[in-house]
Amino acid sequence: MQSSALVMEEPGSLAQRELEVPDLGPNDVLVEVELSGICGSDVHMNDGGMDLEFPVVPGHEFAGRVAGVGESVESDSKGDPIAEGDPITVVPGIVCGECWYCDNVPARPTTCEDRDVYGFLNVDYRQGIHGGFSEYVLVDDRASFYRLPDGMDVELGALAEPLSVATRAFERGFAPGVPDAREGFGIGKSVAIQGAGPVGLLAASAAKAGGAGEVIMVDAVEERLELAERFGATETVNFTDYEGEEALIDGVKSLTSGHVGPDLVIEAAGVPDAVTQGIEIARxxxxxxxVGHYAYNGETDLNPTRIVQKDLDVHGSLAYPPIQFETAISLLDQLGGEVPFRELFNCKTDFEDAETAYERQASGEAYRATIHPGGV
Ligand SMILES: [Zn+2]
Ligand SMILES: [Zn+2]
Structure with a gap:
């Protein structure tokens, strides 16, 4: 069977091609892709910032419908029955299951020494296992996948991936300690989020749903800050309103209990200076x-003494374990009625207009540009 796909021949060069999808094996699931988001990392790939074996079919944030179920497959990764026509989303990362990290640190799959990720693989690596910029994607038995709840818009399934990134980043703030006596994160605590892009906005929703008392969004774009309020931010801070870093830091602190600064800061802007600011903003x-610097974005002068003096817990957060998709899907389901998730999809294109979609994602015009292999 053939699948029409958008192939990145090399950074900056996209072409439409017909790719072979092998016959469905007993443990495989075939997905007909409805949409696939263009992530910051896809923009990075397009700019030549990733060392991959091109050509690659990009797309690691996709959702669609089940087009075929292998005879041995009975359920999704949660244990829910799966059948042709069901709405589905796929966890793009696949661990090797054999290395030291897989044996010893299974909750941190990005530490795996031989990890495959849909959307970053050479087209010939394993036939049919591509990325979401393809009509059909084969999900083999190594991958995790989830049926979307009844009544949920299939398109929202494409947010399960970035929402997994965002919810894990937020949950990284829970540790260490128990969330009382002002240790760790818990009900009524304050969180500041730097950067109202998709991950920052989704982290705001996660923090609000997770019981945060104050959710302070920091960004420079008024329109993004307005959207942040609808995603759960209780306060917004436009840093262009402040003269100098110190004024900004004081401005954020003044919004928190005792004016000491938020209990938790999530750096989702991916701007090096935001990290040093974040260290100062946190109480x-x-x-x-x-979570913002998943790819190299430059460097910053950092004074390590401040981390010690402030007795700060600093956590990196890269991707998530597959079960994080359950958290994300459940949150999409719970908040679907109140949070305008769909508004993140403000640039929908088919294969022909994919370059426009990349441009709008790169410029920040689009929150999450999406490619729709079957047309918009
Ligand atoms: Zn992504
Ligand atoms: Zn491994």
């Missing part, structure tokens, strides 16, 4: 989660 004994 002493608080937590900083760094």
């Amino acid at each position: 002493d004994g608080g937590t900083l989660v760094e």
Whole structure:
């Protein structure tokens, strides 16, 4: 069987091609892709910032419908029955299951020494296992996949991936300690999020749903800050309103209990200076989660003494374990009625207009540009 796909021949060069999808094996599931998001990492790939074996079919944030179920497959990764026509989303990362990290640190799959990720693989690596910029994607038995709840818009399934990134970044703030006596994160605590892009906005929703008392969004774009309020931010801070870093830091702190700064700061802007700012914004004994710099974005002068003086917990957060998709899908389901998730999809294109979609994602015009292999 053939599948029409958008192939990145090399960075900056996209072409439409017909690719072979092998026959369905007993443990495989075939997905007919409805949409696939263009992530910051896809923009990075397009700009030549990733060392991959091109050509690659990009797309690691996709959802669609089940087009075929292998005879031995009875359920999704949660145990729910799966059948042709069901709405589905796929966890793009696949661990090797054999290395030291897979044996010893299974909750941190990005540490795996031989990890495959849909959307970053050479087209010939394993036939049919491509990325979401393809009409059909084969999900083999190594991958995790989830049926979407009844009544949920299939398109929202494409947010399960970035929402997994966002919910894990937020949950990284829970540790260490128990969420009382102002240790760790818990009900009524304050969180500041730097960067109102998709991950920052989704982290705001996660924090609100997770019981945060104050959710402070920091960004420079008024329209993004307005959207942040609808995603759960209780306060917004436009840093262009402040003269100098110190004024901004004081401005954020003034919104928190005792004006000491938020219990948790999530750096989702991916701007190097935001990290040093985040260290200062967090209250002493608080937590900083760094999720924005998943790819190299430059460097910053960092004074390590401040981390020690402030007795700060600093966590990196890269991707998530597959079960994080359950958290994300459940949150999409719970909040679907109140949070305008769909508004993140403000640039929908087919294969022909894919370059426009990349441009709008790169410029920040689009929150999450999406490619729709079957047409918009
Ligand atoms: Zn992504
Ligand atoms: Zn491994």
